Amino acid sequence: MRRRTLLATSIATSIATLLAGAAATAEPAPISIVAAENFYADIAGQIGGPGVAVTAILSNPDEDPHLFEASPSVARAIAGAAIVIANGLGYDDWMGKLLAARGAAQPKSIVVADLLGRKAGANPHLWYAPATMPAVAEALATALTAIDQAHAADYAARLQAFQDSMAPLQARVAALHKRFAGLPITATEPVFGEMAAALGLVVRNVRFQLSVMNDTEPAASDIAAFEADLRHHRVHLLIYNVQATNTAAQRMQRLAKESGIPILGVSETEPAGTTYQRWMLETLAALETALAVAR
Numbered sequence: 001m002r003r004r005t006l007l008a009t010s011i012a013t014s015i016a017t018l019l020a021g022a023a024a025t026a027e028p029a030p031i032s033i034v035a036a037e038n039f040y041a042d043i044a045g046q047i048g049g050p051g052v053a054v055t056a057i058l059s060n061p062d063e064d065p066h067l068f069e070a071s072p073s074v075a076r077a078i079a080g081a082a083i084v085i086a087n088g089l090g091y092d093d094w095m096g097k098l099l100a101a102r103g104a105a106q107p108k109s110i111v112v113a114d115l116l117g118r119k120a121g122a123n124p125h126l127w128y129a130p131a132t133m134p135a136v137a138e139a140l141a142t143a144l145t146a147i148d149q150a151h152a153a154d155y156a157a158r159l160q161a162f163q164d165s166m167a168p169l170q171a172r173v174a175a176l177h178k179r180f181a182g183l184p185i186t187a188t189e190p191v192f193g194e195m196a197a198a199l200g201l202v203v204r205n206v207r208f209q210l211s212v213m214n215d216t217e218p219a220a221s222d223i224a225a226f227e228a229d230l231r232h233h234r235v236h237l238l239i240y241n242v243q244a245t246n247t248a249a250q251r252m253q254r255l256a257k258e259s260g261i262p263i264l265g266v267s268e269t270e271p272a273g274t275t276y277q278r279w280m281l282e283t284l285a286a287l288e289t290a291l292a293v294a295r
Ligand SMILES: [Zn+2]
Pocket: 066, 125, 189, 190, 191, 213, 241, 244, 268
């Protein structure tokens, strides 16, 4: 009898010790953010800081995001998210389907195309527009603050730091615009289109690019126009998407090389081990080198 009491007491003490320990070290569960693309996940991490757990769905540099199909693990991640970020414009329609599966229990949802007021048919590669990430960062800070009022000042400080960190990129865009605006270039896929527009570059062969983006064969007339641009040196640069290519695109790359037109490969998703800011600055540095050779 006595022994049983002692045992019960010692168990009760252990539980009390455990509870006290847990209370002392308890951290609130991180806010789960799921971004359809890894560049939006990067911004979510920069704004959310240590209090968020961010999952990126599209990040494989060897995959064409336009051809992505969601797996059950993606569905599970979205089912548990407090905030989701999608690009929109048909780039990640699978996201909407998985969100619909949650029924009435919807997370806070940021659709970047809606944020920027882009309509169906617009170039979906919105993250190459210099104005996109500042807007995404602001939407994230608002969503996080609504969920976690206690850390409102932290989110505001990180938002400010992020906006400040975009200044070198914006300065670079302005400098390159001054130097290269009006220069005709071409591309095999429209991934860089938004940045090219911000730089004032004149991008030719848009219909060809849409065919490659949509994984269809470009029309013979579009191929002929592209080839003529390269052969007759009507463009100063050919940009190709390292993640979305087809035989027609590869042929244009070969022809550009034969014709002595500089070639620049850009990626659809953010490379591993960098930040959005660094990625864009490095891409612009490579563009500047290529265009300087061309002039
Ligand atoms: Zn693309």
